[in-house]
Amino acid sequence: MTPTATAVRRLAVTAAAALLWTAAAPSAAQAKPEPKAPAPFVALRDVDPTIIQEIRYITPHNFVGAPVDGYEKPMCILTEPAAKALHKAQAGLLKRGYSLKVYDCYRPQRAVDHFVRWAKDLDDQRMKAEFYPQVDKTRLFADGYIAEKSGHSRGSTLDLTVVKLPAVPTRAYVPGERLAPCYGPKKDRFPDNSVDMGTGFDCFDTLAHTDDPRIQGAQRANRDLLRDALAAQGFVNLPEEWWHFTYKPELFPDTYFDFPISRRSLSGRPMAHF
Numbered sequence: 001m002t003p004t005a006t007a008v009r010r011l012a013v014t015a016a017a018a019l020l021w022t023a024a025a026p027s028a029a030q031a032k033p034e035p036k037a038p039a040p041f042v043a044l045r046d047v048d049p050t051i052i053q054e055i056r057y058i059t060p061h062n063f064v065g066a067p068v069d070g071y072e073k074p075m076c077i078l079t080e081p082a083a084k085a086l087h088k089a090q091a092g093l094l095k096r097g098y099s100l101k102v103y104d105c106y107r108p109q110r111a112v113d114h115f116v117r118w119a120k121d122l123d124d125q126r127m128k129a130e131f132y133p134q135v136d137k138t139r140l141f142a143d144g145y146i147a148e149k150s151g152h153s154r155g156s157t158l159d160l161t162v163v164k165l166p167a168v169p170t171r172a173y174v175p176g177e178r179l180a181p182c183y184g185p186k187k188d189r190f191p192d193n194s195v196d197m198g199t200g201f202d203c204f205d206t207l208a209h210t211d212d213p214r215i216q217g218a219q220r221a222n223r224d225l226l227r228d229a230l231a232a233q234g235f236v237n238l239p240e241e242w243w244h245f246t247y248k249p250e251l252f253p254d255t256y257f258d259f260p261i262s263r264r265s266l267s268g269r270p271m272a273h274f
Contacts, residue, residue, distance in 0.1 A: 035259040037077065037266050040251050041155055044076035044105065048087040050094065051076075052101035052163055054170060056201065057111060058261075061173030061190070063131035063202055064118045070108035072262040077106040079155040082247035085233040086158075093229055097165050100229075101194060103201050103243065104159040107152035109258040119146040130179035130190065132204035144240065145204045153256040157246040159201065161194040162226050168193050183207045195222040201243050210242045 044051060056062045058071035078086070090100050118124060119140045128137070132145070140146040151157040170193050180188050182203035186196045198219040199208045207214060210223060223242050230245050238244035259265040
């Protein structure tokens with residue numbers, strides 16, 4: 001083999017090796033470590049293990065109809081002041097024979113992005129019959145049901161309800177099962193061990209507005225029970241959603257976090273007990 005041919009062959013081998021390394025090497029995005037929660041974030045279970053947790057977005061029983069991006073574990077994460085305040089509200093309710101139950105707490109931005117993608121996919125209507133029977137999906141942004149940013153991502157907002165003790169477990173949702181409107185009578189809605197709030201959680205309907213005048217009797221008393229217990233500890237209700245509360249003042253009023261929901265995101269934090 002001539003010197004020229006040998007040189008050409010070496011170049012070819014080097015180029016092939018470089019291509020192989022490039023194909024095998026992880027991309028910069030893949031190699032980037034997941035963000036961690038800043039120090040003021042805690043797992044609610046470490047602060048108050050008596051509060052019931054039914055994290056809906058890690059299951060397919062939600063308006064998307066599938067587990068949502070960023071929910072790696074069924075756990076509630078909150079800023080420490082919000083978790084401590086929730087513990088105080090729980091203490092008062094336990095004395096009256098009730099418990100709080102959280103559906104959602106801190107929500108990573110990637111989950112919000114998932115909601116936005118779903119809302120733009122007008123062909124995906126699989127959960128309409130339960131969560132938004134009377135709302136055209138083209139109206140979800142305009143009517144305020146979906147937004148590109150959520151207060152949940154700041155860590156002091158959560159969705160929750162009240163359960164009469166002793167709590168009866170809520171059965172699991174079976175994907176593809178027949179759906180019932182979230183605003184129907186409690187006996188007709190998907191079963192939930194929550195007291196009757198007049199609608200199910202995440203009901204895209206005006207009947208879910210906290211002070212809707214159509215909500216009377218026991219349903220009104222139950223909404224007031226939840227709101228009064230939380231307001232006494234510094235939580236403010238979102239008027240359009242009876243289940244939605246934000247602890248004030250927020251530690252991070254202008255920051256939208258994106259660390260995934262898992263114990264790993266809180267690594268390095270000592271377990272807190274109050």
